[in-house]
Amino acid sequence: MTTIPEEFNLQSYDFDLPESQIAQDPAERRGASRLLVLDRASGEVRDCMFADIAQLLPRDALLVVNNTKVLPARLIGRKESGGKAEFLLLTPLSLIEPEARTDGWSTAEVEGLLKASKGPRPGERLHFDGLELLVLEKGEFGRSRVRLNWRGELADHFLKQGHIPLPPYIRREDKGEDRDRYQTVYSREDKLGSVAAPTAGLHFTPEIMAALEARGIRTAEVTLYVGYGTFSPVRCDDIREHVMHAEYAEVPEETAGAIARARAEGRPVVAVGTTTTRTLESMASHLGGIGPFRGWTDIFIRPGYSFKVVDQLITNFHLPRSSLIIMVSTLAGRRQIIDAYNHAVRQGFRFFSYGDAMLIR
Secondary structure (H helix, E strand, O other), rough: OOOHHHHHHHHHHOOOOHHEEOOOOOOOOOOOEEEEOOOOOOOOEEEEEEHHHHHHHHOOOOOEEOOOEEEEEEEEEEEOOOOOOEEEEOOHHHOOEEEHHHOOEEEEEEEEEEOOOOOOOOOOOOOOOOEEEEEEOEEEHHHHEEEEOOOHHHHHHHHHHHHHHOOOOOOOOOOOOOHHOOOOOOOOHEEEOOOOHHHHHHHHHHHHHHHHHHHEEEEEEEEEEOHHHOOOOOOOOOOOHHOOOEEEEEOOHHHHHHHHHHHHHOOEEEEEEEEHHHHHHHHHHHHHOOOOEEEEOOOOOOOOOOOOOOOEEEEEEOOOOOHEEEEEEEHHOOHHHHHHHHHHHHHOEEOOOOOOEEEEE
């Protein structure tokens, strides 16, 4: 029997977390979260407040954020038999190419997650308010290729009747406040289409952004449309066998230029969130350097990977045995991350999407 090296063994990325520390709701106000600071060189951890983030970053840092906006992408409708059905759109809105029909309807093939009792099977139709769905092909783990038919603007149907697709570890239905609190303050309407928030950004407030600017910390934007891969678990004992779901990412020319200048001047690049990290590292891996980038990425950052752009990372606390805890362990060291997570558990930090934050520097 072959022994899996520790750094590639999925069980090495486990930790014990009380259910009570999985945040079910956002903090009472933005910016009120706690912040665990991990110094990679010494292994030292400090308990701080996120409101002090501007003072904890180098004055000359370049902060890079993911400006995507979460779509209320979960629709609840019915099958032709009358049974309840759910659909979660996975294809980013900006990549959907509708065809206009002569009867005033529009149509397009997209990918999504389907949930219903007894099916639905290829050829079945699902009905929503002003929108119809034809199942074309079923894939693994609920993913399906479907054809949508609708009148008017497709985004409007989701904005009107859709639900915010909260992660499965938030054990409640979405509420009205989630439409605001599950968005970053710098999300952009023209980047609407993610099915999950880049949650490290949820801690920022306009006041914190102003404090960063006052300290001379510059900000740049990328886009990664957060998809199903965020929730998809690693199912292989040997993590080298795991394949990431592809997500669509964009690095505009202005951001590429800001990163290139920071690197040339020796200023640190601080990524806000693992989605920003994936975008920047995908850019560098695809291009062999820094430049404008647009395309699909399935990069899996695991031990052995050498970071090409990101120097420091602001992130939330991640699920055990997930691709995200593997990514941050690759940056900071597996043992240091597990020790830091155990410290966070002992100190009562809140975990996952609506939880507290961590600065790895």
